[in-house]
Amino acid sequence: MARWQINLIVLWFGQFMVLGGMTMIIPFLPLYIREMGITEEHAVATWAGLIFAGNFVTSFLAQPIWGNLADRYGRKMMLLRSGFGMSAVMVLMGFATHPWQLLLLRMLNGTISGYAPAAVALMSSNTPKEKMGFAMGTLQSGAVAGTIMGPFLGGLLADAIGFRNIFYVTGALLFTASFLSMLLVREKFDKAEQSAKPKISIVQSFKQLSQVPQLPSLYAVTFLIQFSMLCTMPLMPLFVEKLHGPGGNLAFYAGLVSSVTGFSNMIASPLLGRLADRIGHERILMISLIGASAAFIPQALAQKVWQLLAARFLLGIFMGGLLPTVNALIRKHTPGGMESRSYSFNSSALSLGNMSGPVIGGATSSFVPIQGLFAVASGLLLFNSLWVRRTLVRKLPSGAE
Structure with a gap:
């Protein structure tokens, strides 16, 4: 297999796991909050909204910073930073005992996120031009599949293994995807050329x-x-x-x-x-x-x-x-x-x-x-x-x- 094909397979799996992990908590989040001792319906809904959105707030603010660092040091480094970091945070979510702890961890997760944009940038700069459309479309399908399957698998696993164990499983899968990326993904990156581009x-x-x-x-x-x-x-x-x-x-x-x-x-x-x-x-x-x-x-x-x-x-x-x-x-x-x-x-x-x-x-x-x-x-x-x-x-x- 060509190098870009190996990159594509590994990053597809990574995209699926990252987006699936982000959305897997959607179906049981209010139920998980209720398990923590919050029983009033309005309080549960308010906490669920804040916790769900917390990830997007910090991600919205942090992404330009990680993008600049990716241009200076390479996309693979940002990809591994995000993947391993999110796997650790996901495991910590399983130990949360109060909604404010889960909120802070979701915000931390959003701050260190960036696997998906790093994967897209890496593939776009390391794929033959004649294969670019196929590569980008396939990579995007991994993100869509994760977004679709995340809530479904989250609901299925919640009934089977309990809420907290889902975070441990997701963290382990994110770690696996990141480890495979570290071993198998390669990129051609010219640091001097990227630094010379005008801001x-x-x-x-x-x-x-x-x-x-x-x-x-x-x-x-x-x-x-x-x-x-x-x-x-x-x-x-x-x-x-x-x-x-x-x-x-x-x-x-x-x-x-x-x-x-x-x-x-x-x-x-x-x-x-x-x-x-x-x-x-x-x-x-x-x-x-x-x-x-x-x-x-x-x-x-x-x-x-x-x-x-x-x-x-x-x-x-x-x-x-x-x-x-x-x-x-x-x-x-x-x-x-x-x-x-x-x-x-x-x-x-x-x-x-x-x-x-x-x-x-x-x-x-x-x-x-x-x-x-x-x-x-x-x-x-x-x-x-x-x-x-x-x-x-x-x-x-x-x-x-």
């Missing part, structure tokens, strides 16, 4: 990109999509418990509800992408936003777990036309040579939605039930579709496809 001001880049009116609109769409999707997550396990009743593989059903959207997303994404090539990415984005908005309504009306699962599966179908289409449109409207910077600002919008959605959803749980949050998410996505129509669809040239 570009973030503020100046943002001002230049903001002159393209479609880009700020797309960044706002990304934020609202993530906020709408995640504002209900802290309350979802409690809602599943209400529909299903206590016991009886509760964590499994909570994980299935959290991950079922990912399965339908994977099915729908290539189909909607092919359709977007025919009728336009702008129109598919608007249609998907309207569909996702409508899919939140039956979630609010669900009386059984299977009804919630069906509605979440439907939501995932329309999600398949959201972020992938936004990414395609960002590439379409970004000036040549500024693609990476443009996507970095969109990633910031994504992280902001990941941070604020769970926090606000958990904090408002005392006076807004989850059915109300479903309605808010539906309204935001509907507003989003009108925004897309005004800023993107109406700007299409006459007869454009």
Whole structure:
């Protein structure tokens, strides 16, 4: 096998484990907090939102620092720093006895994270140009698979081995992935060449990109999509418990509800992408936003777990036309040579939605039930579709496809 192929296999496994480990705690997090002695429902939801978002807050702040160090010292070093560091922190989470300890560890985990961007940078600089698309697509599939399977496996393992043991298992798997990366991954890195490249001001880049009116609109769409999707997550396990009743593989059903959207997303994404090539990415984005908005309504009306699962599966179908289409449109409207910077600002919008959605959803749980949050998410996505129509669809040239 060629060196880049070995790198790809090892880093795919690493991506899967890192993203799976990050999301594995979603289905049982409120139940784990309750096991620590926090029993009041609003307090559980608030802690769950803070703990879930804590990782994204510090990651949002720390990533530019690790990116600069990666350019100076190499991507493999940053990859190993992140992988081994997160494996240790994940094990420590299993020893937490109070939610504030878990919150601090999640924030520490976000601070030292960076495996995924380091893996992408390493593959992009060590893969033949004619194989770049295949390598990037395959590597991304590892991250998507981890994000989808994480909540499902977390719910399954929680019923089988208990909450705390999941952290130990995840830490061991992260350590294994990092150890394999240390042994098998190789990179070609010219420190002098990287240091000679000019530094570009973030503020100046943002001002230049903001002159393209479609880009700020797309960044706002990304934020609202993530906020709408995640504002209900802290309350979802409690809602599943209400529909299903206590016991009886509760964590499994909570994980299935959290991950079922990912399965339908994977099915729908290539189909909607092919359709977007025919009728336009702008129109598919608007249609998907309207569909996702409508899919939140039956979630609010669900009386059984299977009804919630069906509605979440439907939501995932329309999600398949959201972020992938936004990414395609960002590439379409970004000036040549500024693609990476443009996507970095969109990633910031994504992280902001990941941070604020769970926090606000958990904090408002005392006076807004989850059915109300479903309605808010539906309204935001509907507003989003009108925004897309005004800023993107109406700007299409006459007869454009």
